[in-house]
Amino acid sequence: MADTKIEKVCVIGAGTMGAGIAAQVANAGVPVLLLDILPKDGDNRNAVAEGAVKKMLKTDPAPFMSKSAARLVETGNIEDHLDKVAECDWVVEAIIERLDIKQSLYEKLEKVRKPGTAVSSNTSTIPLAQLTDGRSDEFKQDFLITHFFNPPRYMRLIEIVAGPQSDAGTVAMVRDFVDRKMGKTVVDAEDSPGFIANRIGTFWIQQAVNAAFDQGLSVEEADEIAGRPMGVPKTGVFGLVDLVGIDLMPHLMESLTSTLPKDDPYQKIARTEPIVEAMIKEGYTGRKGLGGFYRMNKDGGKRVKEAKDLKSGEYRAAARPGIVRGPAQKDLKALISAKGKVGDYAWAILGPTLSYAASIVPEATKTVVGVDDAMKLGYNWKAGPFEMIDKIGAAHLVERLKADGLPVSSILEQVGDKSFYRVENGKRQFFGTDGEYHDVERPEGVLLLEDIKLSAEPLLKNGSAALWDVGDGVVALEFTGKMNALDEAVMKLIQQAIPLVKKDYKALVVYNEGSNFSAGANLGLAIFAMNIAAWSEVEKQVKTGQDAYKALKYAPFPVVSAPFGLALGGGCEILLHSDAIQAHAETYTGLVETGVGIIPGWGGCGEMLSRWMANPRHPKGPMPAVSKAFELISTATVAKSAHEAKEHGFLRKDDQVTMNRDRLLYDAKQRALALVDGYEAPEKPEYRLPGPAGKAALKLAVDSFRKQGKATPHDETVASELAHVLTGGDTDVTELVTEDHMLKLERESFMRLARNPKSQARVEHMLETGKPLRN
CATH class of the missing domain: 3.90.226.10 (2-enoyl-CoA Hydratase; Chain A, domain 1)
Known part of the structure; x- marks a missing residue:
């Protein structure tokens, strides 16, 4: 199996996740078959899968890296096209999280797939042993779990779970494909509930929400403390829940409480708040709904950010608390040691979360590196739990955990006053469950x-x-x-x-x-x-x-x-x-550069002309290349x-x-x-450019845009200077323009714009707001 290559993939399930996985396969330049159930009505039996592709072509951020990638996605339905699985080397199941429906599908797959075809489930909750129950030994050998994170194009983590009967060659084939072709970092997970990232991430979010209610914090205060200072996404916890969907939280809770052991610490903190239940019922499910813990509202024609009051349940104008000050803004130990609500809330989250993360090694993954990679890549934490523990100091953490009666795992006891990571002989090493340090190994072809x-x-x-x-x-x-x-x-x-x-x-x-x-x-x-x-x-x-x-x-x-x-x-x-x-x-x-009122000044104008003049698919002659470069640069594409x-x-x-x-x-x-x-x-380029006649033609196009309201007066000024450079200044097509002359034109136009107060205003506005000024 190890020599087999994946040349075509089948994804079954065209929901958000399945369609996204199919798109990423297509982004890799590999053909993919996307299947789903028959539609409830209408004559088009492939409507569900086709609709998913059409939706992705309009989605922003885009699942496809280029619209042309969509041509690699073949659509169909499970009733008519399951036999096409025989053409594929890997089948990804991404259907509803119901064991009976998944097992029914696997029974059908076993009859149509060719021997050696890898089959994987994108499940995030159901153990592998249950998924393959009742299947043949041959099927079990080719089966594994490949847990992608949403959206599949942008999230780098994939958790892979192999069963005791999974063929090493098949697993290696899938690992290599998702790594090199799909761009994922593979973290090996054990067959335990929730695997790694979602198990820790759900615990962390639950603990943070609980503590905010219990300690009487506002959502803004909670997010300021539990955002950037902790090195987690700047959204903070409530902002993150808004982003992923408030209605998703009860499903995650139900899933984990039903699969985790009764003595797991998550069981003790799993709870819902009446305000949150009411929000879901009324459609306030976050950014995808009417609003969430935050919402944008209109007041007197202006958009105003509002936040949910956790006591009354009403919305009010969002505040910027500014309560995290000094070393606590960047030092984790200072953050959890701060006096008052800042330190109390930070510790209420980090103490239990870091204790929990340490407790699932080696149950959920064999090493601390697996935990850290999962949280950094799956939840965008800047540092993983064990890297955080090193910042705080393992001995200090253990002392505080014991003082609060929180559990201390064996690996925390083992590490003592040492750290989980160290550098020895120029190699980064991690502390293992055997009490020894081991080199952090990089896959072949990885150089950092x-x-x-x-x-x-x-x-x-x-x-x-x-x-x-x-x-x-x-x-x-x-x-x-x-x-x-x-x-x-x-x-x-x-x-x-x-x-x-x-x-x-x-x-x-x-x-x-x-x-x-x-x-x-x-x-x-x-x-x-x-x-x-x-x-x-x-x-x-x-x-x-x-x-x-x-x-x-x-x-x-x-x-x-x-x-x-x-x-x-x-x-x-x-x-x-x-x-x-x-x-x-x-x-x-x-x-x-035009967005800040200037033009490219370090040779970009001439280089873009060279690219388009050399493009064999582009029309010949000086004007087509000039027009294309002008279009791309003037619109800051x-x-x-x-x-x-x-x-x-x-x-x-x-x-x-x-x-x-x-x-x-x-x-x-x-x-x-x-x-x-x-x-x-390379040889030095020379250009035949249209000169003033070409500049006049470009000016007509800009005039049209200004009349349509698509260009401002200063856009016109900037575009005029850009046109002057790209058309070669005072030249005509009978003359050769050298690279040095292009650079001189570029410098002169750049300087004229730099002296213009309107360009200066654009630069200042960009520095202050991060957004372009339309003047």
């Missing part, structure tokens, strides 16, 4: 900068960037500033890196492990210079960036950029200057995935995509090494 840093010093470093040796003659350029914003220090390090790499190394990868690749140029520095009219300093910043990116582009070695998350403005421009791009699938890139970035030309056709974020550096490094032999820097 955080691991390299444990035993290495940077080759170069300043306040905004660093250069690291990542092995095999490849170095990684890392941005390190806030939001990985780009400034003069980054450009200086690029210029320093080039001779070093040329002398001692083979290739360079642009990569980091922040929340985003780069949000673009440091606008704070730019507006400071603008406000004091230091125009020579502003122009210097533009010229320094142009020179650094140009030096990188023509360096005598391959440069591969490895973006993920946001890669905007200057962060997009460095991609455009690279020899190749190895992008994480979830890369959101674009030249967004951002690709919503790496696949969409190819469609917009931010990535080339042969640029590659990595689905699993943890594999990005390794893949980029391999891509760079593949370019080393016979490498030659």
Whole structure:
């Protein structure tokens, strides 16, 4: 079985989760068969599955990384098309959480699937042993649980449960597919109720809601304490319940209380509040309903945020309590030790939750790493429970648990005054249930900068960037500033890196492990210079960036950029200057400068022209490429995935995509090494551009948008400067425009806009609010 490849998948169940799983398979470029029951009425027997695909094409955030991926989804129904399962290598069951219905489906599947086809359930509550009860040994060998998290495209966690009879090769085949193709981090779970993340997560939410009612806190106070200071989503607990649906909570409670042992600590805290029951009954189920613990209401034509009063059950204007102050904002031990309601509430949540998390090792998963990964990836916690315990101090936690009569698990007793994680000989290690430390193992093909840093010093470093040796003659350029914003220090390090790499190394990868690749140029520095009219300093910043990116582009070695998350403005421009791009699938890139009243200043205009002029599917001649680049830049278009970035030309056709974020550096490094032999820097481009005639044509289009109310007066000013650059200034199609002339045009237009008070207002507004100003 281990050599078998998954070339087609069948998903049975076209609800939100099943359809989302099918979409992610399609995002991986793999055909998928999506089946569901017959509709209650109508002649279209495939209406349920077809409807799910149509809905996903309109959903935001989008389940599909590109609308073209939907073509890989074949729809059908269980009555007419179950025999098509024989074409598939893996069947994912994602139907209603009822054991009898699932078992009935498995009986039918056993008759139609080919030998060796993996079958898995997306259940989050029913034990594997019950699911396969009554099935043949052959079926049990190919069966496992694959518990995805919603939405499947964006949530990286998958919990896999293998049974005692599950074939190791079949499990390995599915593991490899969900890891490399679907981009998931696999956490191995035991066959216990709720598995890992939902078991701890449900306990945590229940404990937080209970304590807020018991201690008389407002929902805003509770969310301020139990949000960012704890390193959990900024929504806090009540905001999170609104997001996932208040009506989901009773179902989770019923599921866990019916499957967990009677002496499990969750059984003691499971309860509902009359106010919450009334909310569900009246349709106040959160963001998907009429509102939840929070809602947006209109007052005098303005949208006002309101919060539910937990005593009266009425809505009132939401407040910003501001009660978490000082070290408690960032220090977990200080938070649970704070005097008054802040410390009391924080401890009421964290004490029992961390105690509970420690108690389910090894019952729910064999290691503390499994628990931490599950909560970080499944619930977006910044630190897992055992990482939190290390911040507090295990001995201190045990002392407080005992003082409050809360249970202390054997692993907490075992670790004593040591920590659950340590670094030994440059390796991160975890404390095991055997009382020994073990290396944290990475899967083959996973290379992380955080691991390299444990035993290495940077080759170069300043306040905004660093250069690291990542092995095999490849170095990684890392941005390190806030939001990985780009400034003069980054450009200086690029210029320093080039001779070093040329002398001692083979290739360079642009990569980091922040929340985003780069949000673009440091606008704070730019507006400071603008406000004091230091125009020579502003122009210097533009010229320094142009020179650094140009030096990188023509360096005598391959440069591969490895973006993920946001890669905007200057962060997009460095991609455009690279020899190749190895992008994480979830890369959101674009030249967004017009949103702050300027144009791309670090070579982005010329690079986008080059991309579209070289595109074999695009019409030839100067104007089509100019029009396309103008459209993308003037509207600040951002690709919503790496696949969409190819469609917009931010990535080339042969640029590659990595689905699993943890594999990005390794893949980029391999891509760079593949370019080393016979490498030659690119030739300098020359452009034939339409000049003033082309600019006039673009101006007509902008005039039309302004008349329709789609463009503001200052949009028109910015677009005019952009058109001037893209059409080559005062030239015509008989002349050749050099790259250096394009850069000069770009600088001049950038500076004219930088001096414009309306552009300055846009930059300031973006820095203050994070939103574009429409002036």
